[in-house]
Amino acid sequence: MTRNENNAADETPRQEHPTKVGRVKQLSVKNWFKSGLPWIWMTGAGVSIAVIMTVGLLSLIAVKGLAHFWPANVVVSEYTVPGEAPRMIAGELVESEQVPRARLASAGLPVNVDGGEFMTRELLKIGNREFYPADFSWVVGEWMGEQTLPPELMVMERREWGNFYGYLVDVREGDRVVAQGDQAWPELVERVERVTDLYEELRRLQRVDIGAINYGLEQLRLKTRGLELDNELDAAAQADIEAERAEFNERYKGLEARLGELNQQVNRDYATIRTVDGHEERLQLSHVVRAFRPNAMSVTEKLGHYFEKIGEFVGDEPREANTEGGIFPAIFGTIMMTLIMAVIVTPFGVLAAIYLREYAKQGAMTRIIRIAVNNLAGVPAIVYGVFGLGFFVYVLGGSIDRLFYPEAFPAPTFGTPGLLWASLTLAILAVPVVIVATEEGLARIPRALREGSLALGATKAETLWRVVLPMASPAMMTGLILAVARAAGEVAPLMLVGVVKLAPTLPLNGNYPYLHLDQKIMHLGFHIFDVGFQSPNVEAARPLVYATALLLVLVIALLNLSAVFIRNHLREKYKALDH
Known part of the structure; x- marks a missing residue:
């Protein structure tokens, strides 16, 4: 073998034993x-x-x-x-x-089954409940002719009975025509704005x-009944009550005159509308929220218009x-x-954690x-609702009524679902979260800080108040954030303890005691349930x-961000104590 052949043999790649290569790969x-x-990548993938x-x-x-709030074009x-x-x-x-064409044929439509496999189905919001049974209607796209967008076609959004679509014929004040033709539209816009302002004043x-x-008269009635129960309704007390009642009646007479004047002004204007199929309808402008083309x-x-909506x-x-x-x-x-739930749950949860x-x-x-507290965090929310209804409403609320509001019987005051009981029920539901988070924060405080404070002559209570609690306050805020996040989205227990379908009157007003904790309220979560599953007009x-779900998420996020801001501020404030 020559030298060149030996060099060539040396340069030939050496083949590794297959078993050895596999073992190396297995080890790697x-x-x-x-x-x-791998677990880091899996965690990152899961989070992503x-x-x-x-x-x-x-x-x-x-x-x-x-x-939904964008003003869509109206096709004809x-x-x-x-x-x-x-x-x-x-x-x-x-x-x-x-x-599928066969699906339309099975629904009873006169569809030619020998055509193509699919047909177009379109959902139109047609309004005009005076002439159609529903606001929405499915139509077959192939049966529609040329679709036009007449600029003069008008939409009238009403307070009741939905939208009305048509062409404006004239504007009337009573039976007198005040504008028609080209002058009718600007006159209509002006009168709708005027009627809207009057309607707001009337409301x-x-x-x-x-x-x-009315609230003052009801309080006088309850006061009279209370004096009767206490056998203190003498002639002097009766005279004072009658004087106050006369003052209320006198005020009501003045308001009644203004009320009649406003009603007359609000109900005087009308508009005649012609639909695309030739029907004419006279609409009272007091029922119209807005009109637009x-x-x-x-x-x-x-x-x-979008931002106004x-x-x-x-x-x-x-x-x-x-x-x-x-x-x-x-x-x-x-x-x-x-907010009421947060005010109630924070001190109770923090005190329980401090004691434990x-x-x-x-x-x-x-x-x-501790095991019981952890288990409470997993109890179904509806169980808390049943507990709140049985204990807070019937037992506690009924006892309050018997002790402090006997004059209101048989009508309950606090012995009925309301804002206070809904807040307390949510507080009971969220208190385990606050206890656990606060305990974790207290456990992270170094023991040396406690001993140093005690060595300097502070009592245990002073050490707790001036050293331990300030350093644990971020953990308390974390517990509050978690409590708010859970409680604000709960629906099931609230249906039993104070949340209703419709309560337009707010529990905060100018009547003493201003915040009425016994009043029923509306809630975004229950509103979503009601609109989504109980509405007669599904479409x-x-x-x-x-839209309501998005708003609920934003409200919860705003509440949480406020608590996060406070927590971060406290964390920066007491950061020096950690070192």
């Missing part, structure tokens, strides 16, 4: 698993998937909910069902889908001024069985109940109590379910 995989990298799903869900809710078309005379229809296109007069008088609106005008949704009260209007009473009730960690003898009984309610 084992080392990779032992290093913990959870974030993507959360963002996707919120995006879906936002798109479905916020799109000739609709011809085979075997029937053509008719004109007008409405807002809500959705469109492809359905304020009825709810605030006359409501205060979506097909003639520019993008800027539509944006203004969102503002109405956030700041007004519901109407039309909660399928129209706003949800401000539900927002107020949710926030008020959550700082004062209780650590033994079998303390361990049993109209569906977008409001998304």
Whole structure:
């Protein structure tokens, strides 16, 4: 063999034994698993998937909910069902889908089954309940003629009976025509604004001024009944009560005159509307919330209308069985109940945690109590609702009524579901979370700090108040954040202890004692349930379910962010004590 051949043989790659290569790979995989990298990647993947799903869900809710407030164009078309005379229809296109031809035929429609496999089905919001049985109607797209967007077509959003679509014929004051033709639209817009202002004044007069008088008269009745029960209703007390009642009646007479004047001004204006199929209807403008021509609106005008509708949704009260209007009473009730719950649950949870960690003898009984607290966090929410109804409402509330409100019998005052009992029920539900979080925070405080404080002459109570609790305050806020996050979204227990379908009157008003804890409230979570599953108008309610769900998430996020800000501030404030 020559030198070149030897060099060539040396340069030939050496083949490793297959068993040895496999063993090396197996060892490397084992080392990779032992290093913990797979679990880090799996955890990161899980967190990423959870974030993507959360963002996707919120995006879906936002798109479905916020799109409802955009003023959609109103299409007009000739609709011809085979075997029937053509008719004109007008409405807002809500959705469109492809359905099998056989499915339409099975529903009783005169569909030619020999055609293509699919046909187009479109959902139109047609309104005009005076002439149609429902606000929404499914139509077959192939049976519709050319779709047009007449700029003069008008939408009238009403307080009752939904929208009305048609062409404006004239504007009347009583039976007298004040405008028609080209002058009718600006006159209508001006009168709708005027009637809306008068309607708001009328509602304020009825709810605030006359409501205060009715409240005062009811308090006089209860006062009279209380004096009768105590045998103290003498001639002097009766004279004082009659003098106050006469003052209320005198105030009511003045308001009654203004009320009649406003009613006369509100109910005098009408508009004659002609539908696309030729029917004419005279509508009273006091029933109209707004009138607009979506097909003639520019993008800027539509944006203004869009934000006006969102503002109405956030700041007004519901109407039309909660399928129209706003949800401000539900927002107020949710926030008020959550704040009262936080005020109640924080001291009780913190005191229980302090006792268990700082004062209780650590033994079998303390361990049993901790196990019970942890188990309470897993009890179904409806069980708390039943407990709240039985104990808070019937036992505690009934006892309060017998002791302090006997004059109101047989009508209950606190012996009925209300804001206070709903807040207390949520507090009982959330207190285990606060106890556990506070205990964890107290356990993290170094023992050396306690001993140093005691060595300097401080008592145990002073050490707890000035050293331990300030350093544990971020953990307390963490517990409060978790409690708010859970309690604000609960629905099941609240249906038993104070939340109702409709309560437009807020529990906070100008009548003493200003905050009425015995009053029933609305809640965003229950509003979602009611609109989504109890509404008689499913299609109209569906977008409001998304919008209300988005608003509930935002309210909970706002409450949590406020608590997080306070927690971070406390953490920075007492950071120096950790070192």
